[in-house]
Amino acid sequence: MPRWETDFGAEGGLFRRLRAAAGADWAGYTWHPFVRALSDGSLSLKGFQTYLIQDYLFLIHFARAKALAVVKGESIQAMRDKAAAVLAILDETKLHLKYCAEWGLSEADVIATPESAETVSYTRWVLDRGLHGDILDLEIALIPCTVGYGEVALRILADPARKVAGNVYQSWINTYGATDYQAMARAAAARIDALGESHGGEARFAKLAADFAEAARLEQRFWQQGLDAGGGIVGNG
Template sequence: MAAPRWETDFGAPGGLFRRLRAAAAEAWSGYTWHPFVQRLSDGTLPLPAFRTYLIQDYLFLIHFARAKALAVVKGESLAAMREKAAAVLAILDETKLHLKYCADWGLAEADVVATPESAETVSYTRWVLDRGLHGDILDLEVALAPCTVGYGEVALRILADPARRAEGNAYQSWIDTYAAEDYQAMARAAAARIDALGLSHGGESRFARLAADFAEAARLEQRFWQQGLDAVTGGGGEGSVHG
């Protein structure tokens, strides 16, 4: 029986990305198939949970752009610096699109930008920046990759979900965004970059620390999903991964 696409599409066999994913298997699965994701798939996610997620995701994007800007500083070559500079501009443009998408869900721009960052957003984004500030480009990219590659895997898992609601799912536009080939190509490229940096920046000798960081990023992603459910249940409800 062939392995599912999400196990074969990202990273090369024996490469650093797949090794990191395997080492963080429990945390990674808890992130990419979190109850929030499952309820996106079957269309049962409460709207307030999704709106909470959308607002915090906008605030997250701002700091994601800052982390990508740090990757320009940490870049190992001029080509890498150019690539990361382009990524910063793309994310800044995405913030505008995200606000328009929020409006489609009844969220006014003024309300979105006025919302404080949640503890989950602060802890995740500042942790990524800290790893980048104190490490090199490989440390930073390993902290960033679970977001980019993980959303690609989330989309593939949803597409393969027997319980998926393919017709009349209110969240289909979100699913389509990450299932689209342009996003999938970006996720594959992010995994390939981890493989390449693993070879050029001594990934084997640093594997234990990199694996710990990769797993921590996956756990922080879990908590980012969970805050949406907590907005509905009052915290610590079904599917909670706190602790």
């Protein structure tokens, strides 16, 4: 069994059950043509730049969602953890702008770009789930992003078609394949398992599974906008 099926969440836990229930939606997200193009280096530069800009705009709302998790937190420790996560994401936005600069995108370019329809639909949906639900509803909406990127990296690293030498996207692959990111993704999946136990995940499974699958579909559309902007897969860089 591949690592990405066993590294995140406990056997029989809520995260793995949600992942299994999502089926093709989850696979379509974590092994999307955009991801495969990162792996073999065939993604167009324009496609990657489009993704980077929208990912920055996404991060802003991701921070807002984590701030909402402070409000929804089930304990003082959970509130502290989520407050720390908000600060970490805000710091990440600065790093993201520096990374964008390495790809020919100035801070002014990034900030001046409007949010795409895909970014708006995804981020507002996440906030809506948090506003109208409890901490488990909110974290189910968020978890496909956090753990999904960890799985994406593991899939790429195991891909026989991966371009190892001279892949211009190796720095991106390294970020999500790194030990610290993988540990964070495992901890996030474990938290979903714990919240499932404490917040009646079994009784609510059908709704949680629907939300998890919807987040995976929104992630697919987020990838797809990069491919569309870049004219598809047109060659390395």
